[in-house]
Amino acid sequence: MGRNLDKRCLVSTLLLLFAFSNLLKIFTYGGIGILSPQSTLIVLAMSPIIILSSNFGNFLNKKVRPELFRNIVLLIILVAGISLIIF
16 A cells, blocks of 8 residues: 555455465465365355445445555554454
């Protein structure tokens, strides 16, 4: 957020970062036996919801003013940080 990137650039950068880290998690969790076929089926069943919510997020990203977008992202970061400290 401190680099004043365009909001679409920020979202796409975060998307790539999370996609890469989640791909690594899939292989790691599968390798140590945490990821089961049942949990994979649950994720596949939830895929339509993931796609719909991603499209809705993209729609909101195009409609929200950059200042409001920045404040929303900072608020989400704050809430995530607080939840990590508390839990």
